[in-house]
Each structure stands twice: as structure tokens, then as C-alpha cells.
Amino acid sequence: KHEVVFIGRSNVGKSTLMRQLIGLKVRVGKRPGVTQRPNYYQFGDLLVTDMPGYGYMKGVDYRKQHKLRDLIVKYFEDNAPRIVCAVQVVDAKSFSEVVDRWDGRGEVPIDLELFAFLRDLNIPVIVAVNKMDNIYDREKNMVLDDIALRLGFSPPWSGWMDRIAPISAKKGDVDHLRKLLKDKLRSIKRPDL
Numbered sequence: 001k002h003e004v005v006f007i008g009r010s011n012v013g014k015s016t017l018m019r020q021l022i023g024l025k026v027r028v029g030k031r032p033g034v035t036q037r038p039n040y041y042q043f044g045d046l047l048v049t050d051m052p053g054y055g056y057m058k059g060v061d062y063r064k065q066h067k068l069r070d071l072i073v074k075y076f077e078d079n080a081p082r083i084v085c086a087v088q089v090v091d092a093k094s095f096s097e098v099v100d101r102w103d104g105r106g107e108v109p110i111d112l113e114l115f116a117f118l119r120d121l122n123i124p125v126i127v128a129v130n131k132m133d134n135i136y137d138r139e140k141n142m143v144l145d146d147i148a149l150r151l152g153f154s155p156p157w158s159g160w161m162d163r164i165a166p167i168s169a170k171k172g173d174v175d176h177l178r179k180l181l182k183d184k185l186r187s188i189k190r191p192d193l
């Protein structure tokens with residue numbers, strides 16, 4: 001059994017993306033913070049998992065946010081052997097700003113914490129940088145370099161196109177991510193390669 005897990009801060013467009021990628025009715029626009037359990041979608045022998053969105057949400061208290069983070073961490077620990085890949089969805093416009101704000105407070109930004117945690121578990125991560133349609137063309141490379149840098153990848157981001165996939169889920173612009181996922185799934189069917 002193989003599994004692909006989608007994670008992301010709430011409101012980054014994870015549901016929109018999953019609906020684009022897998023074409024099923026993924027629940028979009030659900031009240032944030034309400035879904036506290038993973039949602040599963042089955043594709044032949046592939047399990048696709050939608051983890052609850054983490055991070056700050058209006059009306060969801062701090063303790064609940066922590067519980068959610070712990071749930072996500074535990075989920076990956078428990079299921080690591082069957083997880084082929086995690087797709088971490090981030091918001092092109094606010095990612096670097098949010099990371100810097102946390103850094104400034106001396107806290108570890110949850111996105112980076114999870115990113116590092118997945119690496120330690122040897123789970124390959126593709127960072128889907130969503131809402132690229134909000135960024136002016138002339139600023140796209142700069143924004144992506146900033147994100148790469150914060151993830152620990154030395155710019156230019158284009159050197160990391162196997163890990164960083166700029167997308168616009170709303171516009172259906174997800175081809176690069178789809179290709180990365182396909183490659184990943186193809187490679188596990190031939191473990192000798």
C-alpha cells in the first residue's frame with residue numbers, strides 16, 4: 001500500500017488543489033478548524049490523504065492548534081513506511097512573511113518544522129507554492145527564491161524544480177506538480193531503479 005499525503009496551513013488552497021489533481025469532490029470551503037481528522041481518497045492501490053489545515057485560524061484556540069500539529073506529527077510517525085511522498089502546500093504571497101514573523105519571535109515556524117520533520121523521517125516532500133497568480137510575473141523568481149532560501153535550498157529556486165512546484169490551483173495550473181507526483185509514483189513501482 002502506498003500513500004501520498006497533502007498538508008498545509010489552512011486556507012492555502014489545499015482542497016482546491018486536490019480537487020484539481022484528483023478530480024474528485026474534495027470538500028472545499030469547509031469551516032476551518034472543524035475537520036480534525038484526515039480525509040482519505042482511494043485510487044486503486046494508492047491512498048491520497050488530506051490532512052487538516054494547521055496554523056492560525058480565526059475562532060480556533062491555541063491549544064487546539066497545538067493538538068492539530070501533534071496529530072499531524074504522530075500521523076507521519078505512524079505511517080511513514082507507506083508514505084511515498086508528502087505535498088506541502090504553501091501560499092506564495094505570505095509564506096516568507098509568516099516564516100519571518102515567527103523567526104522574529106524566536107519561534108520555529110510550523111511550516112518549516114514540519115518540513116524538517118518529514119526530511120528526518122525520510123519522506124520526500126514536494127512544496128507546492130500555490131496562488132502564483134497573485135504574484136506579478138516580474139516578481140515570480142524573486143518570490144520563489146525567497147521561499148527556497150527559507151526551506152534551506154540555495155537559490156535559484158529553479159535548481160530545485162524536483163522539490164518546488166509553483167502552481168495556481170484555482171486556475172488549474174498544476175501541471176508541473178502533477179508531473180512530479182507521477183514521476184514519484186512511477187519510481188516506487190520499480191524499487192530496483
Ligand code: GDP
Nearest residue numbers: 010011012013014015016029131168169170171
Ligand atoms: P484550504 O483551506 O487549504 O483547503 O483552502 P481552499 O482550497 O478552501 O481555498 C482557500 C481560498 O483560497 C479559497 O477562497 C480559494 O478560492 C482560494 N484559492 C485556492 N487556490 C488558489 C489559487 O491558486 N489562487 C488564488 N488566487 N486563490 C486560490
